[in-house]
Every structure is written in structure tokens, then in C-alpha cells.
Amino acid sequence: MTDLELARKVLRIEAAAILALVDRLDARFTSAVEMLGGCRGRVIVTGMGKSGLIARKVAATFTSTGTAAFFLHPAEAVHGDLGAVQSDDVVVALSHTGETGELLRLLETIRRLGARLVALTGSPGSTLGRAADIVLDCGVGEEACPLNLAPTASTTAALAMGDALAMALLADKGFRPEDFASLHPGGGIGKRLLRVESLMHTGTAVPAVRTTTPMRAVVTEISAKGLGMACVLDEDDRLAGIITDGDLRRHMGLADMLTQPASAVMTAGPQTIARSMLAVQALALMEQRKITSLVVVEAGARVDGVLHLHDLWRTQMF
16 A cells, blocks of 8 residues: 555545544533533543543643643652542543543542542443443544554544534624634734734824815825825814825925825725724725725724824734
């Protein structure tokens, strides 16, 4: 068998392992989600070896999607870390065989404290499966390893089941994009979920003139604020239009342009956005409209701020 043939076989086996879980989902999965969602303590995820690596990822996914969780190493637990488990916690234990010695040594303590136990195992009838309050069957027909030994399909199935639990919890809790953003302030995800209000120019940094302001003063205001545009306000301080560098170029042929009022040069009814809009949505709008600035308005067309394309560049969203 060639390398490519083996790789394709591995992917088919692991894909089949995940798809096989779909028909096994039943009321036990719903009960597990309810138990985890109703946990008044912490969600503790544990596993040994390769299952331990999957358990770490499951715990991280729980935490990043609104369910406080942490990983407990079973071998270290029996050497002093068992104090981390409290009576109002829910323990999620991962073991393909359900007979992992280090995990089984935790069962007595978990039961003595009264903590709840959810098992993700390929052997529901195992010692771990029988001891669990809820057992989710993550069994596989075969490993993707040519020797059928190295944990491959089994760990993939356990990871997928953990993700399914986390996503169900996310939905049940009404977890929103802004909640996700608050937990991911760094990295690419955090940048994509930034709100306009965190990037826009406000106060005296906003270039603003009146409809009656002479264009000579408008040009000065645009140059001073450095955003390539100015908001034009009416007598009630509401947005009447904008004047951009492009507007200036289009009117340069008028001999008396600099003495004209802003209302004669402005573009009326400019595109506006709300401060709560996601930065990526604002970027898409700029690209669609082929513009470099957006005026942020509040109720009554009052100018709240200005978002410039350069502000998005600085976040390295591109």
C-alpha cells in the first residue's frame, strides 16, 4: 500500500468513526448537556495518555465557549490534586477501554464526594461506564493505525463527541459572538470580533463642519484630522452629508469652490453604521461600497464617531 493509499484509508476510517456517533446520540446526550449546563461548580475533564491530550482540548473548548472547565491529570490527581474535585463539580472522563487504571483510582473519591460523572468511552459496559452517571458511547470498529493499535479513530471520535457537547452547551446558554470576543481578545478570532466602537475616532478627533462652513475651512478641517473626509452637520447637529477627498477633486474645476458652503459640495445621505457593528462587517461594507470611511451614528442621526479603513489595517485583520 502506498503512502497516499494509506493516508486515504486513515481519513476514511476516522470519518466513518465520527459518522457512526450520529446514530448513537439519544436522551443520554441530552442528559449530559443538562448536567453540564446545570453544574454549580466546575467542569473537570480528565483522561490518561492520548485520551488525556483529547481531554485537554475538550476542556479548552468548554472554557472558550462559556463553560468553565479545567483538565485534571489522573496520575497527578492521586498524588495530591484530588482536592480540586468538589461535591458540586461534574467530571468528564475519557477512556477508550474504560479500564484505565489511573482513572479507576479516581472513582472512589468522585463517588465519596458526590460529584457527578460523565464518561466518554468506547466500552459502555466497562468499569468506568458502569460507574458513570451518564455514559456516551464513543466506540469505533477499528483504529486507523495499520496495526490497529495506536489510538487514532478512537481519539478522533472522543474529540468529536466533546465538541458536540461544547456546542450544545454554547447554544443552550445563548452564547453570543460578543461573548466569544470577550474570551478571545487576542489572535485572529479576537480581531475579527472587534466592535466598531473599539476602533472608531470620537470627540474632537472627528472631522466635522457645518452646512454653511466655507469650503476653505472644510479643507483645513479635513487636513487637520487626517481621515480624508469631514462630516457635515446641519443646524440641529444631525448628519447632513460628508465631504471626502474625492468630492474635493471632483469640484476642483469650480473657480469659486473654496468660497462655496459645505452644502454645495457634500454628498448627502452617506453610508452610516452603528457602533455595535462588528469590525469585519464594516470592512465588508467598505469593500462593497468602495469607500475608505464610515460615519458612526446614534439615534437621531447624531454623529457618534468615524471609522477609517486604516483603523482596520492597524488591527491586522487582513
